[in-house]
Amino acid sequence: MAKAKTAFVCDDCGADFTKWQGQCSECGAWNSLKEVRLSSSTRSSGEGVLKGYAGATEAKIQTLQDVSLTEVPRFTSTMGEFDRVLGGGFVPGSVVLVGGHPGAGKSTLLLQSLCKLSQSHRALYVTGEESLQQVAMRAKRLGLPMDRLQVLAETNVESIVNLAQQVAPGIMVVDSIQVVHLADISSAPGSVSQVRECAALLTRFAKQTGTVLILVGHVTKDGTLAGPKVLEHIIDCSIMLEGGHDSRFRTLRGHKNRFGAVNELGVFAMTEQGMKEVPNPSAIFLQRAEEIAPGSVVMATWEATRPLLVEIQALVDSSHGNPRRVAVGMEQNRLAMLLAVLHRHGGLMLGDQDVFVNAVGGVKIMEPSADLALLFALVSSFRDITLPRDLVVFGEVGLSGEIRPVPSGQERLREAAKHGFRRAIVPAANTTKEKIAGLEVIPVKKIDEALSYI
Missing domain, CATH: 3.30.230.10 (Ribosomal Protein S5; domain 2)
Structure with missing residues (x-):
């Protein structure tokens, strides 16, 4: 058995250290270093899942002038307010992180979008926190089309990627990144090492296959996204769904977007039929x-x-x-x-x-x-x-x-x-x-x- 390697990662800035220390020397945060245990086979096994996939291309050096400026075609999320925050719709190969408090409506919003998108695109909804029966019951209660959306209940990332390669979805949701895990990492799901490596493997799959990947993330007590800070650097778009339990309105705010404006705001109303768009929030x-x-x-x-x-x-x-x-x-x-x-x-x-x-x-x-x-x-x-x-x-x-x-x-x-x-x-x-x-x-x-x- 290969000897496990140990590193320490700062939750605030993502800096790596060989040994633990009370303060991060990069960003100055105290008690933010978390232990990460990675076996020597972790990266090779993760890359092996995608080795030789048809979407992978050989890297080459070229001048900036020779780069193709053809705009990547977007496709709509079927919700105008969601498209506004995304910058105009989903970009193939992009990775979107959707965070929010429990009960904010993250799963409801994404299930609505995917059920409607599945009529024109191949869509896969991966759930690790709920059973397939719970997902189906919610979709039926909301009156959503259920005949085309493919669903999967799995928490092992290697299995998720292997099964996704078979169906080749155009858009895939993983709910949530805190419950999935890699078998080669000994730490529990939700730990810094698991979240970091699982997100890296799923992102590599999305980039190589051109799949739109949506990761659902938990938030901490102060309202920030849980997990290592490096997770926000890996993704292309970070979105927060905000709104208290005593309010029927939800605000969808973009915090990072490589394909659109930052701090864009979308407003939804939580109703018995799910999330409804509010095109005129000033009213x-x-x-x-x-x-x-x-x-x-x-x-x-x-x-x-x-x-x-x-x-x-x-x-x-x-x-x-x-x-x-x-x-x-x-x-x-x-x-x-x-x-x-x-x-x-x-x-x-x-x-x-x-x-x-x-x-x-x-x-x-x-x-x-x-x-x-x-x-x-x-x-x-x-x-x-x-x-x-x-x-x-x-x-x-x-x-x-x-x-x-x-x-x-x-x-x-x-x-x-x-x-x-x-x-x-x-x-x-x-x-x-x-x-x-x-x-x-x-x-x-x-x-x-x-x-x-x-």
Whole structure:
């Protein structure tokens, strides 16, 4: 028996080390090194499964000019919101990682897509967490076509690849990467070594055969994808399905995409018939109360390739101890910075107040265009002033109190006008000569000028 080789891999950055140490010298993370045991036969057996396969080609050196620029044809996932996040559809030979919390709807979404795709493409659904009866019951409950989709219940990766070679699917789902294993690796399924080597073998199969491979991944307690960081470098596209158990809406967000835009957003609604697309998500996030309370304002954010209208809420209340700063759906550090700017350039002292801010609908706003809207919500709550229902606000706030422009300002204004907004307070640099019918655009350059409209 070959002697097992031992290595240590960092979960955060994927760096390899010959011995364990408390801190990764590459990324500085503490206690992130995990032991990996690989026998000498692991890589040879994994490669042997695909040895000599017809899809493999001999490598050769050529100039960049000689490379063919023929675009690889995509095919649709049968869902427009899914295609949007993918960048236009599935690319043959690509590897897509879909992650999310338990119960988010990962298996439901992929089963819906594959059952419909199986009518025009050869599709294979590999399940390691559920039985075939459970998969069939779900498909029947959702009213999906079941006559063409091929299914397999298996956790051994070598068996999965060998059986997949026989049917030659155009698209294959492995649910999930944390439960499959290689027989040559002694560690348990879900460990760093198993996830790393299983993903590498499945990816090699997808690249050599031109199969679209979709891997389902678990998430950790903090909401990040479980497994070694090197897994995110192997794949072509990383997608997260987000949404709480108390909400019927799910957001599909792209975190990495070699074939499309990053941070693209797709919205679905979980119903009794499965995942339904929401082509106009702004209408969902704008379901406001009949009587608008102080501290509420609508902003226009930009999600990859489309604008999105979101309601921002703020609550400023007297503190009875150490003042709290809580931000849900927004950056905590940015809130603290805006409070300091508001004090210095706006003349409002909130140091003795509890401040709570929230992006309604579970949306996570990462871009700085929410700065001005957040300041409006804070002042509105602190002064107990209700802002007009037909007002939309966006703009970045600088440390010196200036209002900076944001990208795609004209598209944001058109989206606001389409949903019935009549007034918009925006950075002066985002105003254009082309007027939008029914929308009054108010340009501002400094914080004091903007707050004078409240």
